[in-house]
Amino acid sequence: MTTFTAPKGTFDTLPPESATFLAVRDALTAPLRAAGYGYIETPVFEDTALFARGVGESTDVVSKEMYTFDDRGGRSLTLRPELTAGVMRAFIEHKLYAGQLPVKLYAVGSNFRYERPQAGRYRHFTQVDMEALGVDDPALDAEVVQLAVAGFRAIKLENFELQLTSLGDANCRPQYREKLQSFLAGLDLDEETRRRAAINPLRVLDDKRPEVAKQLTDAPLMVDHLCDDCRKHYDEVREHLRDLGVQWVEAPRLVRGLDYYTKTTFELVHNGLGAQSAIGGGGRYDGLSKELGGPDVSGIGYAVGVDRTLLALRAEGLIGDPPARVQAFVVPLGDEARRRGLQIVTDLRAAQIPADLSYGGKGLKGAMKAADRSGARYAVVIGDRDLADGTAQLKDLTTSDQRAVPLTDLTRTVKELLS
Ligand code: AMP
Numbered sequence: 468m469t470t471f472t473a474p475k476g477t478f479d480t481l482p483p484e485s486a487t488f489l490a491v492r493d494a495l496t497a498p499l500r501a502a503g504y505g506y507i508e509t510p511v512f513e514d515t516a517l518f519a520r521g522v523g524e525s526t527d528v529v530s531k532e533m534y535t536f537d538d539r540g541g542r543s544l545t546l547r548p549e550l551t552a553g554v555m556r557a558f559i560e561h562k563l564y565a566g567q568l569p570v571k572l573y574a575v576g577s578n579f580r581y582e583r584p585q586a587g588r589y590r591h592f593t594q595v596d597m598e599a600l601g602v603d604d605p606a607l608d609a610e611v612v613q614l615a616v617a618g619f620r621a622i623k624l625e626n627f628e629l630q631l632t633s634l635g636d637a638n639c640r641p642q643y644r645e646k647l648q649s650f651l652a653g654l655d656l657d658e659e660t661r662r663r664a665a666i667n668p669l670r671v672l673d674d675k676r677p678e679v680a681k682q683l684t685d686a687p688l689m690v691d692h693l694c695d696d697c698r699k700h701y702d703e704v705r706e707h708l709r710d711l712g713v714q715w716v717e718a719p720r721l722v723r724g725l726d727y728y729t730k731t732t733f734e735l736v737h738n739g740l741g742a743q744s745a746i747g748g749g750g751r752y753d754g755l756s757k758e759l760g761g762p763d764v765s766g767i768g769y770a771v772g773v774d775r776t777l778l779a780l781r782a783e784g785l786i787g788d789p790p791a792r793v794q795a796f797v798v799p800l801g802d803e804a805r806r807r808g809l810q811i812v813t814d815l816r817a818a819q820i821p822a823d824l825s826y827g828g829k830g831l832k833g834a835m836k837a838a839d840r841s842g843a844r845y846a847v848v849i850g851d852r853d854l855a856d857g858t859a860q861l862k863d864l865t866t867s868d869q870r871a872v873p874l875t876d877l878t879r880t881v882k883e884l885l886s
Contacts, residue, residue, distance in 0.1 A: 491773060520758055525666045558600055578593070733750055812824040
C-alpha cells in the first residue's frame with residue numbers, strides 16, 4: 468500500500484511540541500489585545516485578482532509563488548500568500564471605515580507560497596498579522612512598531628534587530644524611482660536584473676550578489692529623497708520610538724517583498740537563523756485601500772512568522788521542556804473500578820484539573836507506565852476493594868508517596884495538592 472507524507476515544504480506540528488507553538492502564538496498576540504486590536508478571521512482563499520492587485524503583479528509572491536486554481540464554478544481562487552489583502556478586503560466590504568478610526572485588527576493563520584523549501588522557509592506557514600487602518604499619524608506608526616517588538620520581548624527573545632526606513636509616498640517615490648533607474652542603467656547588470664530594474668528598481672537595491680552589490684554602494688537612497696511631508700512623518704515616528712525606548716538601526720536599503728508599502732517600513736531580523744533571518748516585518752501602505760476599490764484611507768501593519776519565531780527561540784536556547792499533558796491520571800483496576808473511572812476523571816476535569824484515564828483494560832504495571840508517560844504529578848489508583856471502601860489510592864508520581872483518600876474528597880484533595 469502506498470503511504471502518504473506531508474507535501475513538500477510543509478510539516479506537521481505534533482504534541483508535545485505543539486504546546487510551545489500555541490504558547491508562542493498566544494504570547495505574540497497578547498500585546499495586540501492589550502492595545503485594543505480585535506481578532507478577525509478571513510477565508511483561506513480569496514479571488515486571485517485580490518492578491519494580484521493587493522500584493523503587486525511584479526512581486527515574486529504573485530508572479531511565481533501563488534497556489535492558484537479554478538474552482539468547479541470556474542472562478543480563479545488563490546490560497547492566501549499573506550493576510551493583509553484579505554483583511555483589507557473585509558475592511559472595505561463591511562465598510563469598517565465608516566466607524567471609529569483607526570480600525571484595529573489582528574489575524575492569525577496559515578499562508579501558502581510556492582517557495583523553494585529550506586530551513587525557515589516553507590510552502591505552508593503561520594503568521595500573526597495586525598493592521599491599524601484609517602489614520603495617518605506617526606504616533607500610530609510608533610505604536611505598531613513597538614507592539615511588534617513587544618511581542619518578541621514577551622517571549623524573551625533577545626538577539627534580534629529592528630531595521631527601519633521610510634519608503635516615501637506617491638509624491639516623492641516616483642521621482643526617486645526615476646533617479647534610481649537612471650543610476651541602474653549605467654551599471655553592468657545581467658539581463659534578468661535589468662528587467663527587474665525596469666519593473667521594480669527598488670528590489671535591485673536589495674541584491675546581495677557581490678558583483679551587483681559592489682556596484683550599488685553609490686546608489687541614490689529613498690531616505691535622502693523624501694518629500695517634506697514624508698521626512699517630517701519619519702522624523703516624528705523616530706522621536707516617538709526614542710520616547711518609548713525602542714532601539715532600531717536605519718536600513719535605507721530595506722525593501723519588502725510586497726509592493727504596497729509607503730513611508731514607515733520595518734523588518735525584524737534575528738541573527739541566529741542564517742539566510743531566512745526575517746522573523747517579522749511591516750509598514751505603512753497608504754494606497755492599498757484605494758487600490759482595492761475602497762476609500763482613500765491609510766493603513767499600517769505587520770506580519771510575524773510564527774514558525775520562524777520558534778526557530779529563533781530554539782536558536783537562543785529558550786525552548787524548555789514541553790508542559791505535562793495532564794496533571795492527574797486515573798488507574799482503574801477491576802471491572803467495577805473501570806466503570807467508575809470515566810466518571811472520576813470527568814469530575815477532575817470539571818474542577819479544571821487536566822486529567823486522563825488508563826484505557827484498554829491495562830493491568831497495574833501497564834497502567835502505571837501510562838501514568839508516568841502522561842507526565843501527571845498524581846496517579847489515582849482504584850481497585851475494586853478501594854471502591855467498596857469508598858476510597859482511592861492517591862500516588863505522588865515524583866516521590867512515590869501513596870495514601871488513601873475518600874472518593875468524596877478526591878477532587879478537592881488533588882486540587883489542593885496541585886495549587
Ligand atoms: P512577508 O509577508 O513576506 O512580509 O513575511 C512576514 C514574515 O512571515 C517574515 O518575516 C517571516 O517570518 C514569515 N514568512 C514569510 N514567508 C515565509 C515562508 N515561506 N516560510 C516561513 N515563514 C515565512
